[in-house]
Amino acid sequence: MTSQILSSKALHSWVYPQSTLPPAVISVLTSSAIEGDFLRKRQLAWEDSFRSLYYMLRKNICNIFYVCTSQFVVMFTGSDGSGCSKHLCNAYISQSTRGLRSLLREHDICFSMPLCHSKVEQVTTEDLVELSEIEKQNLGQTRRLSSLSDVDNSPQSLLAFCGNKNVHGLYDFLLNYRSSLTFLSGVDVPVLYSPVPFQNAALSSPEIKCVEVKRAHHIAASPKESTVKDTESSQGSSTGLLSSIEIKDAYIPSWIVCRVCALMDSNGRSFEASFTTERTSIGLNVALETACEKPDQAAAVEGLQESSHSFGIPEASVAPCLRSGFLKGLKYSDGSYVASLSPV
Structure with a gap:
């Protein structure tokens, strides 16, 4: 992966x-x-x-x-x-x-x-x-x-x-x-x-760091910042290795996060991802569905909501229930995601 x-x-x-x-x-x-x-x-x-x-x-x-x-x-x-x-x-x-x-x-x-x-x-x-x-x-x-x-x-x-x-x-x-x-x-x-x-x-790509670490059983590991961990390698494996991918840059655009997560879940692998949000961009993560509330702008809202993709990113979708905070982490397993939010 x-x-x-x-x-x-x-x-x-x-x-x-x-x-x-x-x-x-x-x-x-x-x-x-x-x-x-x-x-x-x-x-x-x-x-x-x-x-x-x-x-x-x-x-x-x-x-x-x-x-x-x-x-x-x-x-x-x-x-x-x-x-x-x-x-x-x-x-x-x-x-x-x-x-x-x-x-x-x-x-x-x-x-x-x-x-x-x-x-x-x-x-x-x-x-x-x-x-x-x-x-x-x-x-x-x-x-x-x-x-x-x-x-x-x-x-x-x-x-x-x-x-x-x-x-x-x-x-x-x-x-x-x-x-x-x-x-x-x-x-x-x-x-x-x-x-x-x-x-x-x-064309630009962020800095990537890939490592394999042995899973420490019965010890709660602290998630790394800006990392994607592939847990599939540790399941059913005698070595119990855990793959960790750290992605670093001044800014990591939303489409990169969506594409990486889509690649990870496309093979049915379980994984965890943690994120560090740039301080000056926190507001962008919580206002997308509340921004256009005025009646004369209803058409604009409808246009966005009818879109098959979120802002042209096929791997993404807008979840109004998550608009109260910015994304801190994701866990994917058995075809579903669990999101961890930090309040604004």
């Missing part, structure tokens, strides 16, 4: 750029007129790649891709068109700040905060200006309003953009107004991940 995973396309993603430049390198390149041209070309190449991915999404060629920054992860998704006359898109920003939400409102980009139960979503740009003035007069009066920013950079601050119009607004913002985001200044371009080829992309 280990050899099947390594020799298959299960671990493949398409990525741009292939590697990220550290801020110190960006600073040196920016200060040099000659090297600065390299950064400009890199920025233009990134814009071409992002534009390529977005229009592939709209044309139903790609059903999911990620834009990964140091502060948040953006997931763009689309229905596969089953039962729909129009291709429908949605997008999610894994976490946000009050400043980012204010900028999006200034550009008339509509979004919801399905995981946030406070009134933070109702705070407008004018409210923020008024808040700043009040703070100068009396800090005590702003205590309640200031607490609204407590959700910043947490899963509760996830932003959902439902429908093609709002998704296009987010795309335009990320393409043309990223410089407005101060925390992205002085850093490299965001990393783009896709399950299918796109302009300027290179």
